[in-house]
Amino acid sequence: MNDFSTLVGGIAGDGINEAGLTVARLYSRLGYHIYMYYDYPSLIRGGHNFSIVRASRERIAAHMDQIDVLIALNQETVEKHTSRLKDSSFVIYDADKVKLDGIKQKSCGLPITSILKEATALAVMKNTCIIGGYCKVVGIDWSVLEDVLKKHMPKLLELNMQVARQGYDQAAEFCHMDSRVDSFADKQAQELQPIITGNQAISLGLIKAGLLAYVAYPMTPSSGVLDFMALYAQDFGLKVIHPESEIAVMLMAQGFAYAGVKAAVGTSGGGFCLMTEGISLAGMAEMPVVVVMAQRTGPSTGLPTYTAQGDLHFVLNAGQGEFPRFIVTPGDAEEAYFWAGVALNLAWKFQVPAFILTDKIVSESQYSFDIDLAGDLEGERKEQADHSPLLWDGQGTYKRYRYMDTGVSPLAFPPRNGQAIKTDSYTHDEGGITSEDPQITREMSDKRQRKGQSLAEDLERYETVKVLGDEKSKTALLCWGSNKGVCMEAARKLGLRVIQVLVLSPFPEKRLKRSLHDVKRLLAVECNSTGQLARLAGFYGIEIKTQDRILKYDGRPFSVEDLLGELARALA
């Protein structure tokens, strides 16, 4: 099979995310590319969680509604997901907990609860047990499962192996699926790709580019970055702080920047609201800071664990006054890794706030990650000098806000003998002393705007707009962020062009218009209710009619079927 979707569902606390990852790792070892969507409500125990693990011979970054196998640890999973089953689908379930009534598809009930009881295993091991059965059903060799368990469940490995083997053997007696999994694993083990979330990719990209400090207050779906940074702080010499509020977070980042320590912060909409006064300070004081802003469904508390692309204009405009900013919105793990590093470099090169705008899907979905595909980081390194911040040459008296053609003043960090390094949230003169003089006010405003122009010029060497899919098609889908994956897949099926806008500020107007010059029909695909990128494009004279905006704003991402259905209607 070229494309295979498995849904594993149960209650929160069953370890459904981990179970999904185990399934993902099995397929990864067989040479498939992985995408995993994890759906969970905002609670700790109970409720319904599910993971959809998709394995494909193609690179993918979207889920399908229809599934090939349903793994049900409870009754609710069956009830909620029966509609996803195809005639050829298969259901594997805990026969001690689940009754299958009126399901015509092939199925296999395993006495999971009894097996665990007999083995005196922990309740959470039901995952391992049922995945053992699953492997037999779909035709994955025991040795593949054994390899995954040995690597990822070193704790109580023997017991896990025992219950998995029970599941595997008992399934053998009476059930198997008609269409079996193939192995494309002619690759050697060292070529296998890791499976990571967008949040983890962002963390690694920042670290690679020289991050030294990460400050955040936990907020879904950004917390994965904080957890990752904290876990690996020792390994990478990172200073990781979880302070009292997002207000403190944003000010701490700037204390670090003042002292020459490259720092990033992370949050979601509500926390970002608290950061805005500090964002404006970064604009005025010209402080480099990277903000990972992971969108979820709003307004206000909204749906804490679900997705949206509703904050584009908020991030574009956050903070009082006028100042340049960099905003990038990666669409998968490789882009997240590459652009996180770019964001850190640009923040320091131009002394501006830089935003990595994601959503729940990019931040928390699991992707096969190919570091070699992530971008020409070697090329980046060759231009290392170009990416270093502009540092003071030590001549004469230091002026923190010295006027330069590019608008970018040389940086110095305390202590510097005989110098005072002064930064200021007030309008200030070149030396960083407060001033209310009208000429200085105007000149400093011009200086900040010049930095924005320099940043825009520098960005011309990056692929700020990507043209994907059928580049000759006159019909194009316009997307940003996580919708890249689903748009590419729909475009592949229908022969459409995809235009992905990666950088939203400074807006890549020329590049976008070039990519659109022969497009006859442009459809915007977004996860918000108004078409936020479409509105932004409209500001630059790119009109996308309301009926050409394909919008989803129920907290859930587009499935491939969702988008194909919408496109069938729109293009009819």
Add this chain to the structure above:
Amino acid sequence: MNMNPKDLATTARNTWCPGCGNFSILSAMRAVLAELDSEGYPIENVVLVSGIGCHAKIVDYMNVNSFYSIHGRTMPAASAIKIANPDLLVICFSGDGDSLAEGLDHLIFAAKRNIDLTLILHDNRIYGLTTGQYTPTSPQGFKGKSTPTGTSEHPLNPLELMLVSGASYIARGYTHGISQLQQLFKEAILHKGFSFVDVLQVCVSYNNLYESYNKWTYTVHGNDAASFEEAQKIIRSWNYDRSEVPIPLGKFYQIEAPRFDQAFSGRRLNLSERDSKINDLLENFI
């Protein structure tokens, strides 16, 4: 050659009102920093951090490294500067509106962490720059522009709050006693841990308390500064509400305690070390 405090001036025009208590804080701090410079604490290692309000202008008047931040946010900015480079002496200036209203959470957390910073609280018990509203240390009944019939709130005793929050150096000065201010500032700066100095700073324009403070303030002597109970007793003897009671000045509390800024590694990896660690780490995710 010893530094002259006047060397620390800038070209900025001073815009405090004539007779403002802030002049005393400025001149005491310049004298202390010049003195410390000659005692092995070079001036380039000092970073001043201020909030917003009349107090905050002090950083414009000193030719010393500074971060003129925003209202209420001195503590987080200063904390990161200290963590970034523990060799720096980080001194914060803040007002009673700034640190006790807008930024109270940060103040409590700085004390809770016992981070090695010094906070000089310009406590004039009035919002000066916004021309006269009550603050968290104004007495009940205070008639300000936002409370024309008198505030119904009781004031906060910031020293008591700092004591229970974990500050390890607590003192109070008065802007009519420059030599005492110098002594307290120097002790506070050299103290390893979170130092809180409440300065009764008179606002001549909106809350002129010179007469009352001259009558009621006194300096404590012979107190056991290591005793929490004794410090608490002294601190509670005046709660900012009543004016007709003695107001203690001096050092009330000083202990040694573990500090937040000691908890961070200063190790920096080069690019190839980072690359190889990233590759190792990704191996775990296969």
